[in-house]
Amino acid sequence: MISNAISLLIAIPLLGAVISFFAGAKAKFVALIASLIPLALSLQMYMEFDKTSKIMQFVESYDWVPSIGVKYTLGVDGIGFPLVLLSTIVTVLVIIYSWGETKKPNQYFALLLLNEVGVLGVFTALDFFLFYIFWEIVLIPMYFLIGAWGGPRKDYAAIKFFIYTHVASLVMLLAIFALYFTYQMPDGSRTFDMLTLLAATADKTIFPTSLLNIIFAGLLLGFLVKMPAFPFHTWLPDAHVEAPTAGSVVLAALLLKMGGYGLFRVILPMLPSVDKAFVTIIAIIAVISIIYGAFMALAQKDIKKLVAYSSVSHMGFVMLGAVAFTWMSVTGAMFQQFSHGIITCVLFMSAGTIQHTVGTRVIADLGGLADRMPKFAVLMMAGFMASLGLPGMSGFVAEFMVLTGSFATLPVYTMIVVLLSIATTAAYHLWAMQKAMFGPILKKYMEVRDPHSYELFSMAMIIVLSLLFGLQPGLMTDMMGTAATQLMEPVMTLTQMGVI
Amino acid sequence: MEFSHYAPLWGEALLTILAVLIVLLGSLMKNSGKLMGYLSAAGLVAALGLVASNLTAKPALFFFDTISVDALSQFFKAVFLMVSLLVVIASLSKYTGKGADEYFALLLFATVGMMVVSSSVDIVTLFVGFELASLATYALAAFDRSKKNLEAAVKYFIFGSVASAFMLFGFSLLYGMAGSTKLADIAAASLANFGPATLVALLFVIVGFGFKMALVPFHMWAPDTYEGAPPLVSALLAAGSKKMGFAAAFRVILIALVALRMEWYLAFAILAALTMTLGNLAACWQNNVRRILAYSSIAQAGYIAIGFVVVGAAYGAAPVNVLNLGPLRADQLGIAGALLLILGHALMKTGAFIGTALVASNVAKGSESDPDDISNYAGLAKRAPITAFCMLIFMFALAGIPPTAGFVGKFVLFSSAIYSGLVWLAVLAILNSALSLVYYLRIISYMYLKESTGPKMVEQKGYVVALVLALIGVVGIGVFPEQFINWALQAAAVLLPQ
Numbered sequence: 001m002i003s004n005a006i007s008l009l010i011a012i013p014l015l016g017a018v019i020s021f022f023a024g025a026k027a028k029f030v031a032l033i034a035s036l037i038p039l040a041l042s043l044q045m046y047m048e049f050d051k052t053s054k055i056m057q058f059v060e061s062y063d064w065v066p067s068i069g070v071k072y073t074l075g076v077d078g079i080g081f082p083l084v085l086l087s088t089i090v091t092v093l094v095i096i097y098s099w100g101e102t103k104k105p106n107q108y109f110a111l112l113l114l115n116e117v118g119v120l121g122v123f124t125a126l127d128f129f130l131f132y133i134f135w136e137i138v139l140i141p142m143y144f145l146i147g148a149w150g151g152p153r154k155d156y157a158a159i160k161f162f163i164y165t166h167v168a169s170l171v172m173l174l175a176i177f178a179l180y181f182t183y184q185m186p187d188g189s190r191t192f193d194m195l196t197l198l199a200a201t202a203d204k205t206i207f208p209t210s211l212l213n214i215i216f217a218g219l220l221l222g223f224l225v226k227m228p229a230f231p232f233h234t235w236l237p238d239a240h241v242e243a244p245t246a247g248s249v250v251l252a253a254l255l256l257k258m259g260g261y262g263l264f265r266v267i268l269p270m271l272p273s274v275d276k277a278f279v280t281i282i283a284i285i286a287v288i289s290i291i292y293g294a295f296m297a298l299a300q301k302d303i304k305k306l307v308a309y310s311s312v313s314h315m316g317f318v319m320l321g322a323v324a325f326t327w328m329s330v331t332g333a334m335f336q337q338f339s340h341g342i343i344t345c346v347l348f349m350s351a352g353t354i355q356h357t358v359g360t361r362v363i364a365d366l367g368g369l370a371d372r373m374p375k376f377a378v379l380m381m382a383g384f385m386a387s388l389g390l391p392g393m394s395g396f397v398a399e400f401m402v403l404t405g406s407f408a409t410l411p412v413y414t415m416i417v418v419l420l421s422i423a424t425t426a427a428y429h430l431w432a433m434q435k436a437m438f439g440p441i442l443k444k445y446m447e448v449r450d451p452h453s454y455e456l457f458s459m460a461m462i463i464v465l466s467l468l469f470g471l472q473p474g475l476m477t478d479m480m481g482t483a484a485t486q487l488m489e490p491v492m493t494l495t496q497m498g499v500i
Numbered sequence: 501m502e503f504s505h506y507a508p509l510w511g512e513a514l515l516t517i518l519a520v521l522i523v524l525l526g527s528l529m530k531n532s533g534k535l536m537g538y539l540s541a542a543g544l545v546a547a548l549g550l551v552a553s554n555l556t557a558k559p560a561l562f563f564f565d566t567i568s569v570d571a572l573s574q575f576f577k578a579v580f581l582m583v584s585l586l587v588v589i590a591s592l593s594k595y596t597g598k599g600a601d602e603y604f605a606l607l608l609f610a611t612v613g614m615m616v617v618s619s620s621v622d623i624v625t626l627f628v629g630f631e632l633a634s635l636a637t638y639a640l641a642a643f644d645r646s647k648k649n650l651e652a653a654v655k656y657f658i659f660g661s662v663a664s665a666f667m668l669f670g671f672s673l674l675y676g677m678a679g680s681t682k683l684a685d686i687a688a689a690s691l692a693n694f695g696p697a698t699l700v701a702l703l704f705v706i707v708g709f710g711f712k713m714a715l716v717p718f719h720m721w722a723p724d725t726y727e728g729a730p731p732l733v734s735a736l737l738a739a740g741s742k743k744m745g746f747a748a749a750f751r752v753i754l755i756a757l758v759a760l761r762m763e764w765y766l767a768f769a770i771l772a773a774l775t776m777t778l779g780n781l782a783a784c785w786q787n788n789v790r791r792i793l794a795y796s797s798i799a800q801a802g803y804i805a806i807g808f809v810v811v812g813a814a815y816g817a818a819p820v821n822v823l824n825l826g827p828l829r830a831d832q833l834g835i836a837g838a839l840l841l842i843l844g845h846a847l848m849k850t851g852a853f854i855g856t857a858l859v860a861s862n863v864a865k866g867s868e869s870d871p872d873d874i875s876n877y878a879g880l881a882k883r884a885p886i887t888a889f890c891m892l893i894f895m896f897a898l899a900g901i902p903p904t905a906g907f908v909g910k911f912v913l914f915s916s917a918i919y920s921g922l923v924w925l926a927v928l929a930i931l932n933s934a935l936s937l938v939y940y941l942r943i944i945s946y947m948y949l950k951e952s953t954g955p956k957m958v959e960q961k962g963y964v965v966a967l968v969l970a971l972i973g974v975v976g977i978g979v980f981p982e983q984f985i986n987w988a989l990q991a992a993a994v995l996l997p998q
Contacts, residue, residue: 065981065982066824066982067824067825067981067982067985067986068824068825068911068912068915068985069824129902132902133902133903136901136902144948144949147945147948147949148948148949154949155945155949158945158949159941159945162937162941163937163938163941166934166937167934170930170931170933170934173930174927174930177915177918181915181918181919184821188821189821189824190821190824191824
């Protein structure tokens with residue numbers, strides 16, 4: 001057992017970021033090493049992780065600011081640990097994919113590592129104060145990645161991203177303060193400890209429903225904007241279109257997961273105690289996000305924007321599964337987070353590779369690329385198939401679990417989703433694929449070649465992972481299932497909560 | 501009476517003697533600017549050491565009970581000495597030639613004035629200290645003798661004099677009512693003879709201090725002065741002499757006029773809400789970095805003024821378990837929060853203004869363009885990496901992002917507002933903090949995202965040392981706030997004894 005494993009996990013990329021920043025052209029080697037060590041460490045932790053245990057593992061806790069009750073507490077369970085793995089995997093692959101970056105590479109790789117620090121912190125912090133700090137830290141590298149390496153409208157996109165998510169985080173902060181100032185521990189002291197505060201929300205004498213509703217709404221807004229859910233999603237397409245490829249990848253694969261993580265860590269434990277209308281509201285938002293995202297994707301001309309909207313749609317499944325609140329749907333929603341995290345990488349990498357080999361991402365201007373870039377076409381095809389939910393890949397398992405699980409408690413919503421989104425999702429994936437990659441090759445693209453091997457390697461690794469988890473979902477779902485059981489414990493189903 | 505009896509005041513004595521000595525030496529020796537700078541820095545370090553060795557002094561009275569040395573006075577003295585020290589260190593790279601002796605002497609006199617104000621428990625002593633600091637800074641504001649300097653100094657002088665007049669008139673009414681100039685006597689008298697005269701006195705005092713603290717609507721002078729004065733002097737004005745207004749207002753309003761708290765409670769609630777909101781809004785539309793900083797410092801004054809509102813709302817309230825500090829009174833927490841914000845803001849603002857000074861010193865002399873225009877900050881990360889990085893942290897700290905000093909102060913202060921039932925004010929303040937990020941981010945995006953337009957800048961040693969010291973302070977308080985919170989609470993207890 002490694003002591004202080006999580007602190008190490010966070011400290012190594014941080015150190016790596018500092019060294020990369022001063023490493024000049026060698027930054028990519030530093031970055032690769034600084035991301036491989038956490039990957040190895042997290043795999044080691046996976047071996048040691050007790051998948052049947054309902055308590056937090058690898059816990060570290062130190063006093064930080066005792067006078068206001070802030071502790072440095074880190075720990076992982078079945079909710080957080082899969083996302084920790086996701087972060088370490090994606091960061092390594094995105095660094096490999098960006099091997100050819102020539103514009104200010106030292107800063108570029110430093111920011112990617114700093115981003116890893118932030119997301120790992122969010123997924124492991126068990127103190128609201130610490131959680132909020134990491135939550136905000138994540139904004140900084142992404143702001144700079146979009147603002148300095150972005151496309152033509154990068155200034156607008158960067159500032160929109162920052163303000164949008166920062167305002168949402170502030171609302172969340174207000175809600176955290178409300179929790180903090182309402183709850184007093186038995187000895188009269190205050191605490192920011194997440195598990196303590198969340199457990200206390202079940203006590204109606206401390207948190208009357210009227211107060212808890214407001215707190216809940218504030219926290220929910222913070223997470224929904226990050227996910228992003230309709231109608232708070234408008235920052236996402238702008239940010240994605242302007243962001244550099246690596247920025248888009250970590251944005252979709254890791255940053256959106258912070259919102260989903262918040263749903264499981266914070267929102268679900270509170271759900272039984274708040275007004276029942278919230279279940280309906282979240283379910284409606286989830287359904288709209290799924291369908292609206294799919295139809296918007298269908299209407300996009302830019303392949304990257306298409307992928308961005310597909311994220312909105314796929315993250316809707318996370319919301320639906322979470323709020324349906326059955327064991328199957330919650331486990332499926334957690335798995336959807338992980339699965340979408342890896343699959344979306346290959347989609348954004350495809351869009352990025354098309355952009356810099358062909359020079360455009362407009363689907364109508366593309367055609368027949370498979371002829372000239374066969375290896376790339378295979379990988380892209382596999383990625384798109386994974387994303388549309390081909391059986392055998394992880395996306396299928398996740399969405400299947402969500403829909404099956406949700407049908408038990410929210411049958412109407414689930415039917416609407418099945419009817420309107422499955423075919424649309426398949427349609428936009430296949431249509432984009434066919435138009436861009438197949439058909440007769442356009443004359444102007446005769447010189448196009450397969451991209452660099454490091455780009456292909458990153459994409460191939462993701463396909464392998466998607467297959468691995470599609471065929472052996474138990475590798476992840478075992479621990480997620482334990483966490484779901486833990487979440488279900490206070491109240492078993494929506495029926496018992498009196499919603500339906 | 502022994503010499504050692506006055507040990508707690510040796511710092512003031514040392515700086516006064518040093519200031520006189522510098523004027524004398526300066527007239528005898530040619531080109532001694534550098535030496536004078538180092539002498540001043542050494543004197544300030546020594547004075548800071550003396551204050552630091554006696555941080556939580558047991559209250560002791562001197563000079564016929566007009567000067568008090570206590571935890572509160574030591575807190576403010578430490579703040580003023582730090583600000584002056586940072587400004588002097590930065591000035592070592594700028595004021596080296598002719599006239600440097602006058603500059604450093606004036607700076608030391610201003611510091612002594614501020615120190616006297618922070619110790620005064622008598623309105624006449626307080627006024628004398630105030631004028632000593634003000635007169636010295638009026639001269640400093642015009643020190644580079646450019647047209648802009650003169651305009652700034654005249655504006656500052658006129659508004660400052662009017663403010664002093666208001667203050668003095670208020671003081672005269674207080675004296676007439678109480679028959680004494682001591683704050684303790686005035687407090688007793690205002691409790692006994694509450695009447696229209698006391699109210700008028702309160703009004704004049706609030707207006708007078710309102711100008712000094714630059715609360716909206718008494719703030720108009722601040723942006724023009726901070727923009728026009730030499731940049732390093734702006735640092736002293738915004739971080740030092742403005743905080744002196746708070747030092748004085750805390751004593752006069754919270755001790756002498758506490759009987760009228762129902763009256764000033766409402767006034768300060770309105771002033772605080774107006775000041776932070778208008779300050780932040782106005783800052784969004786500025787293109788001159790020093791004006792942005794000026795409006796941001798107005799907004800910060802609005803936050804700090806929440807301290808008064810909290811005291812008004814929760815004066816003498818029974819102790820409750822506040823945060824994890826044990827049983828505490830919300831009003832004490834409010835003052836402690838205001839003090840922490842004063843400390844943090846002094847460091848961040850000094851640092852930020854020193855940063856602008858460095859940029860301005862690199863903009864070609866005689867160029868028509870405004871040296872503080874935000875366009876000069878484009879690509880600063882490349883052109884002056886250390887300055888840009890320090891400025892980045894100062895901007896985040898000013899916005900109140902953890903873990904910085906700005907966050908600690910705001911957290912304690914806004915918590916106290918919540919504890920005293922002023923949830924609306926706390927929410928407004930937090931929303932304002934979010935709004936402020938808009939203009940701080942604008943400066944950051946110029947520094948880090950815009951392509952650089954000019955050559956690499958020279959980062960003079962003095963400026964860099966001062967910037968880094970301020971940075972260490974800002975981050976240090978943010979990461980290890982424990983000691984500072986306790987210190988501020990002890991200082992607050994002086995104003996609001998059990």
